[in-house]
Every structure is written in C-alpha cells, then in structure tokens.
Amino acid sequence: MFLCCWLALVAVIPVTLSTNPGVKVKLTAKGLEYGRQLGMASIQKKLKTIKVPDISGTQEVSHIGKVQYSLTNMQIVEVGLPKSALDLVPGTGVRLSIGNAFIRLHGNWRVKYLRIIKDSGSFDLSVNDLTITTSLAITSDETGHPAVSTVNCAATVGSASIKFHGGASWLYNLFKNFIDKAIRNALQKQICPLVADAVSDLNPQLKTLNVVAKVDQFAEIEYSMVSSPTVSTSSIESGLKGEFYNIGKHQEPPFSPTAFSLPPQTNNMLYIGLSAFTANSAAFVYNKAGVLSLYITDDMIPQGSPIRLNTRTFGAFIPQIAKRFPGLMMKLLVKTVENPVITFEPNNATVQATCTVTAYAIQPNATLSPLFVLNLEASVSAKLFVSGMRLAGAVTLNKMDLTLRTSYVGEFQVRVLDNVFQMVLKVVVIPQLNVELAKGYPLPTLGEMKLVNTQLQVLKDYMLIGTDVQFSG
Structure with missing residues (x-):
C-alpha cells in the first residue's frame, strides 16, 4: 500500500456547503x-x-x-x-x-x-x-x-x-x-x-475508505470533506464533515460546528480531532430515533438490593401508593425529553441529560397504572478511549436532580426518592448505557488499517487522537 492510502484520509469526497468541519485529520511528516x-x-x-x-x-x-x-x-x-x-x-x-x-x-x-x-x-x-x-x-x-x-x-x-x-x-x-x-x-x-x-x-x-460509515441500525456517520486539504511544509490537514445521521434520513441538527484548531504536534503519524459537534450530532440522531429510553423492571435490580421495584418499597416513601396499589410490581420508564448535551473541556468530557421518569404499577392483567412522572436532570462524566478502529466510552454519574412533573397519587416530597433513583441510575441505567457506548463508533479508516501507539486527549471543544498507523494485506 502506498502513500495515497494516507492521503485518502485527507481528500475524501467533493467539498460540501458546510463551513466548519466536525472532524479534522492531520498527516504529519x-x-x-x-x-x-x-x-x-x-x-x-x-x-x-x-x-x-x-x-x-x-x-x-x-x-x-x-x-x-x-x-x-x-x-x-x-x-x-x-x-x-x-x-x-x-x-x-x-x-x-x-x-x-x-x-x-x-x-x-x-x-x-x-x-x-x-x-x-x-x-x-x-x-x-x-x-x-x-x-x-x-x-x-x-x-x-x-x-x-x-x-x-x-x-x-x-x-x-x-x-x-x-x-x-x-x-x-x-x-x-x-x-x-x-x-x-x-x-x-x-x-x-x-x-x-x-x-x-x-x-x-x-474505495475501501468509509466515506459513510454505518454505526448501528439507527445511525451512520459521514466523513465528507468540507474544505480543500491544507498543505504545509510539515503536514497535510483536512476538515471532514464528521456528522451523524439517521440511516436513510439526513436531517441537519439545530446547531452547527464551531471552529477549532489542531495543536502543532508531530510525534505521531496521524492526528484526528473530533469536535463536540460530532458527539452532539450523535445525541441528536439517537434522541430523534427514539432510542434514548429504557424500561426498568424489578428483575434488572441486583438481587441483593433492599430496594425493589414494587409498591411496597415505594409505599414506604409515598404511603398512598401502598394504599391504592397494594402488592403490585412496578415498572419505570426513563426517557430523554431533550437532546443530551456533550461538552469537552481539558481532561473532562461531560454529558448533560434532561429526562422524565414515569413510574407505573403493573396490574394483575398486565395493564400499567401511572403513579407519577418526575423530571430528571443528570450529569455524567465520560471516559473516552480508542478500541480497535472505533471510538468508545464509558460514563459515571456526577449528580442528578429530581423534581415532580405530574402525580397521580397526590402530593409527595420528591427528595425522599433521591437515594432510590441514584441506585436505579447507577446499577441499571448507566451500565446499560455503557454496554452501548463500549461498542463505539467507527473512525475514518482505510482497508487493513490498524492504529498503534494511540493516545487520546480531551481538549477545549474537541478530543484529539494521536496515533501511528500500520497497513497490512
């Protein structure tokens, strides 16, 4: 394989109308x-x-x-x-x-x-x-x-x-x-x-370059050029669109990429800068696809936990639930109501999510009786890493805030449920999310390309992957 295998990463397809790239690629000397x-x-x-x-x-x-x-x-x-x-x-x-x-x-x-x-x-x-x-x-x-x-x-x-x-x-x-x-x-x-x-x-x-790379059944990412390559005496740099789309439907998000510049580093063969715009376009796509929701049932709670998803446990905090729906199992629906917002600061990637949590009692005939709806504001920190030819991540809970949106069982103090929902987030929601994040999404690749000696830094408004590359085959 020849030098052009590299250059393909900085000259992908005809220039599009977008002003700023979501992804930048720099090939060094x-x-x-x-x-x-x-x-x-x-x-x-x-x-x-x-x-x-x-x-x-x-x-x-x-x-x-x-x-x-x-x-x-x-x-x-x-x-x-x-x-x-x-x-x-x-x-x-x-x-x-x-x-x-x-x-x-x-x-x-x-x-x-x-x-x-x-x-x-x-x-x-x-x-x-x-x-x-x-x-x-x-x-x-x-x-x-x-x-x-x-x-x-x-x-x-x-x-x-x-x-x-x-x-x-x-x-x-x-x-x-x-x-x-x-x-x-x-x-x-x-x-x-x-x-x-x-x-x-x-x-x-x-032709093996993943100009449009499928992520999963819901999303794909486009790596089309938004500007002509910039050739200097020491590197070639190009801007790629770096935007997620719903498969089969390319709808632009209600936000645009902001300009960012790669640092003048030359230790590695290749540098890939991925902006917060790229991450936020993914959040927009998955939210629009309706997949940022999760039903939680009692069998998803660890067996050793004293907190169960039933009206007896919740009745200890909200007595009217136990009185009106005695002896029933419960189900929770956690669902985003706005696009999650990802921000990159030096050494820190954060996701802010605005969700609703709807609690149901499960009747003997399997019908669901709504109990209450909570507003959930959650902040998580993300650890990002490169796995193979994909960018993956894992999140941990920073903080959460609950407020009452709607109650079908009368007034109650929401703060009494803080510990319950902290546990639900930590042992159910976040592990489920991390399973999906561990699958990662594809980086721009070509043929039998492997990344070696890879480092990832989170900087202001973007993350930087510095790596050497090997071609085989």
Missing part, C-alpha cells in the same frame, strides 16, 4: 515517511515488470565491414531504489523524487559479419543514475471515493554500461555506445507509465 517506505516497495515491484524489446540492427565496423547484431531475451534481474524523498509542496500537493536508482538486466546477443561468420553469447547491463520525479493528484470518483493519479512525471537514465560474455564479444566494444543509447531509450519510455500504473493500482484500495 512522520506519517509521510511511513508512506514513502510503503511506496518504494510498490514502485520497485512495478519497475521489475519492465519489458525491454529485442534490439537489432546493422553497424559499420572498420576493417570488418557491416555487422548485423541482435540483443534478445532481456530480463530485469534487479531494481534498486536506494534514495527517495517525499516532499510536501505548500498549497500544491505531494512530490515524490527517486534518485541514484539502478536497474540490472541480463540478455543474449548474436552477430553476423563477413557474410558467413556468426557468433553469440550473453550480456549484463547496468543502468545507473536513474532519477524519477512525479507529482500526485487526489480527486474523487463518481461514487464519492478518493481517486489518485500522477499529474506529471519525468524519468532520466544517467548512464548505462554493458558487459558481454562469450564469443567475439570484443566486437561489441566497437559500437556499445549505440546499443547503450537504444536500451536507455527503451527503458526511459516505460518508467513513467509504470509509475503511473503503480499509483492507479491503489484506486481499488481507496
């Missing part, structure tokens, strides 16, 4: 160096496929006359690319330079002179001081995936030397300069097309 190493292996493999056509002709040799010659069965036996560099051209793109390269060939020779004398043997050819310079362009194809191509390419062969084995090889010393030139020209014509082929061969791999 360290990442480019890794891409260069991968790229050299790809180009070296391609250059080994050079086909040198047979060469034949007639040459006038003093004292002998016309000599008919042919060079056949020429095969590449070695390609060396000892020196290469990958340079970022600010405001332009990427330039790949290869210098001091060499190609070794082996083939057969044959001559005929003085009309009747024939001779043959083998030869070895060394092509040295080979230089290749090419610029790369990244666009998008009709499916919205990145496509890479060469903008321009120049290849020169500085020198070639040929050594003949067997027969009257001395003859070739008389006209080897002519043969050297013919072979150099034959090689030079093929190098740039083969480099272009090596780059084009990457396009099927680039």
Whole structure:
C-alpha cells in the first residue's frame, strides 16, 4: 500500500456547503515517511515488470565491414531504489523524487559479419543514475471515493554500461555506445507509465475508505470533506464533515460546528480531532430515533438490593401508593425529553441529560397504572478511549436532580426518592448505557488499517487522537 492510502484520509469526497468541519485529520511528516517506505516497495515491484524489446540492427565496423547484431531475451534481474524523498509542496500537493536508482538486466546477443561468420553469447547491463520525479493528484470518483493519479512525471537514465560474455564479444566494444543509447531509450519510455500504473493500482484500495460509515441500525456517520486539504511544509490537514445521521434520513441538527484548531504536534503519524459537534450530532440522531429510553423492571435490580421495584418499597416513601396499589410490581420508564448535551473541556468530557421518569404499577392483567412522572436532570462524566478502529466510552454519574412533573397519587416530597433513583441510575441505567457506548463508533479508516501507539486527549471543544498507523494485506 502506498502513500495515497494516507492521503485518502485527507481528500475524501467533493467539498460540501458546510463551513466548519466536525472532524479534522492531520498527516504529519512522520506519517509521510511511513508512506514513502510503503511506496518504494510498490514502485520497485512495478519497475521489475519492465519489458525491454529485442534490439537489432546493422553497424559499420572498420576493417570488418557491416555487422548485423541482435540483443534478445532481456530480463530485469534487479531494481534498486536506494534514495527517495517525499516532499510536501505548500498549497500544491505531494512530490515524490527517486534518485541514484539502478536497474540490472541480463540478455543474449548474436552477430553476423563477413557474410558467413556468426557468433553469440550473453550480456549484463547496468543502468545507473536513474532519477524519477512525479507529482500526485487526489480527486474523487463518481461514487464519492478518493481517486489518485500522477499529474506529471519525468524519468532520466544517467548512464548505462554493458558487459558481454562469450564469443567475439570484443566486437561489441566497437559500437556499445549505440546499443547503450537504444536500451536507455527503451527503458526511459516505460518508467513513467509504470509509475503511473503503480499509483492507479491503489484506486481499488481507496474505495475501501468509509466515506459513510454505518454505526448501528439507527445511525451512520459521514466523513465528507468540507474544505480543500491544507498543505504545509510539515503536514497535510483536512476538515471532514464528521456528522451523524439517521440511516436513510439526513436531517441537519439545530446547531452547527464551531471552529477549532489542531495543536502543532508531530510525534505521531496521524492526528484526528473530533469536535463536540460530532458527539452532539450523535445525541441528536439517537434522541430523534427514539432510542434514548429504557424500561426498568424489578428483575434488572441486583438481587441483593433492599430496594425493589414494587409498591411496597415505594409505599414506604409515598404511603398512598401502598394504599391504592397494594402488592403490585412496578415498572419505570426513563426517557430523554431533550437532546443530551456533550461538552469537552481539558481532561473532562461531560454529558448533560434532561429526562422524565414515569413510574407505573403493573396490574394483575398486565395493564400499567401511572403513579407519577418526575423530571430528571443528570450529569455524567465520560471516559473516552480508542478500541480497535472505533471510538468508545464509558460514563459515571456526577449528580442528578429530581423534581415532580405530574402525580397521580397526590402530593409527595420528591427528595425522599433521591437515594432510590441514584441506585436505579447507577446499577441499571448507566451500565446499560455503557454496554452501548463500549461498542463505539467507527473512525475514518482505510482497508487493513490498524492504529498503534494511540493516545487520546480531551481538549477545549474537541478530543484529539494521536496515533501511528500500520497497513497490512
């Protein structure tokens, strides 16, 4: 896999109308160096496929006359690319330079002179001081995936030397300069097309980029570009939309991303900044899908807990419940009534949720009798981490506040239920939420890409993932 596998992460699909990105991706010089190493292996493999056509002709040799010659069965036996560099051209793109390269060939020779004398043997050819310079362009194809191509390419062969084995090889010393030139020209014509082929061969791999990544049955996240990549002398940075949508229905949330800037860090190959907008768009999507709700029954409460979801337990706090609904089990419905709000501050990610809690008594015929409805304001702290190629999390309760919204059993003091609902949140709601958060959501990825040496920081209004990358396959 080549450098373009990296560049796909910063040149995804055509620019959209949004102003600020929800996600930023920065490829550093360290990442480019890794891409260069991968790229050299790809180009070296391609250059080994050079086909040198047979060469034949007639040459006038003093004292002998016309000599008919042919060079056949020429095969590449070695390609060396000892020196290469990958340079970022600010405001332009990427330039790949290869210098001091060499190609070794082996083939057969044959001559005929003085009309009747024939001779043959083998030869070895060394092509040295080979230089290749090419610029790369990244666009998008009709499916919205990145496509890479060469903008321009120049290849020169500085020198070639040929050594003949067997027969009257001395003859070739008389006209080897002519043969050297013919072979150099034959090689030079093929190098740039083969480099272009090596780059084009990457396009099927680039189609693996998750431009739209499915999260689960409810949501997907879009990683489309909102601005052209910014190329500096040390990095390539691009802004991606980074927005969650309901599957099959792309509705914009009632808020927009705010601008943020990645810090000038270069220790890792790749940096991914995910803004609070991205997290809040997820909250908007799941709330709109109606999945931020949970029915709680007594079998979800730990067996050892003295607090049970029945009218006897709640009757101890609200006597009229035990009087009107004696001996019945209960059910709670916790449901968000507004979009949860996620905020990022240095080393702290917080979620504020506004919910209702509706308590029901379960009648013998399974019908539900409403008892009361509470307003629940809860604040949780989130620990975020990278798991594989996904961003995951876990939350813990900071505080909660209960107020009475509606009562069907008369007036009562809500604060007497604080401990009950603290327990319900801690042992039922939050563990259930953490199961879902542990599944995570996909980061922008490409093919067999793995993140290594990954660190995550929560900063003002965004989180920063710094990572090295490995490609396999």
